[in-house]
Amino acid sequence: MTPRSPQQVASRLDFWQALSGAVLALFICVHLVLEGSVVLSPKITDWIGWIMEEVYLAQVAAPLILLIIVFHFWVAARKMPFRAGELRIYFQHSRELGDADTSLWLVQVVTATIILVGAFFHVYSVMVDMPLEVDKSAMRLHEGWVVFYVFFLPACILHTGIGVYRIGVKYGFISKARREFWRKTIWIVMGAYLLLGTCAITRVWFIGDALIQAVQ
Numbered sequence: 255m256t257p258r259s260p261q262q263v264a265s266r267l268d269f270w271q272a273l274s275g276a277v278l279a280l281f282i283c284v285h286l287v288l289e290g291s292v293v294l295s296p297k298i299t300d301w302i303g304w305i306m307e308e309v310y311l312a313q314v315a316a317p318l319i320l321l322i323i324v325f326h327f328w329v330a331a332r333k334m335p336f337r338a339g340e341l342r343i344y345f346q347h348s349r350e351l352g353d354a355d356t357s358l359w360l361v362q363v364v365t366a367t368i369i370l371v372g373a374f375f376h377v378y379s380v381m382v383d384m385p386l387e388v389d390k391s392a393m394r395l396h397e398g399w400v401v402f403y404v405f406f407l408p409a410c411i412l413h414t415g416i417g418v419y420r421i422g423v424k425y426g427f428i429s430k431a432r433r434e435f436w437r438k439t440i441w442i443v444m445g446a447y448l449l450l451g452t453c454a455i456t457r458v459w460f461i462g463d464a465l466i467q468a469v470q
């Protein structure tokens with residue numbers, strides 16, 4: 255068997271990065287919509303949580319998603335500018351090229367770091383406080399987790415939206431002529447997710463307010 259060339263290895267790793275990224279993007283899109291159901295009614299969200307626990311989906315998804323996050327980060331990390339010299343060169347090239355897509359990549363590096371660390375704390379805090387219930391989420395927000403979501407929610411949405419756009423460009427789903435259209439569309443979808451997530455967190459916060467007042 256002939257050994258693979260460095261280009262073949264790189265394109266295989268790129269493929270795994272895109273595939274794991276697509277799986278995570280799908281997860282986050284579904285997760286935020288399911289969580290967003292609290293805006294309609296906390297009863298619906300509690301029911302979704304109950305089903306997910308009964309069929310062991312939450313228990314299986316939690317470690318699996320964390321593993322995929324670590325794998326995705328590990329594959330992507332080979333291109334990240336960790337050293338000061340690399341970062342300087344990156345900024346220089348990005349300025350010289352004046353290319354928006356190059357700058358978007360830096361946003362990916364920063365948000366990826368927030369997600370990698372944040373996802374562990376988030377999943378741990380939720381899974382050690384089962385069952386999945388809106389009242390429990392509400393108490394967590396009042397214990398200080400609301401500050402965490404102010405950073406975590408936009409980081410997840412930005413990273414997912416930009417990631418989907420970059421996969422589209424790289425694998426030819428988004429042609430050069432349609433880039434502007436897809437950029438706008440993805441910004442609108444990201445805005446909608448941010449609005450939904452913010453409304454969900456606000457609603458859960460007020461549920462917590464009512465619970466605290468009821469026991470006082």
Ligand code: HEM
Pocket residue numbers: 282285286289290312315316317319320369373376377380381386387390391392394395399403406407410450451452454455
């Ligand atoms: C599979 C295991 C997971 C479970 C069971 C879970 C469950 C929950 C729950 C119950 C909340 C409501 C807030 C709270 O209770 O603290 C929430 C919010 C959130 N989760 Fe997760 N989560 C999981 C994984 C993840 C992962 C891996 C990410 C991102 C990488 C993520 C991103 C978010 C975000 C951004 C919010 C805030 C937005 C909102 O409430 O709509 N979650 N999650």
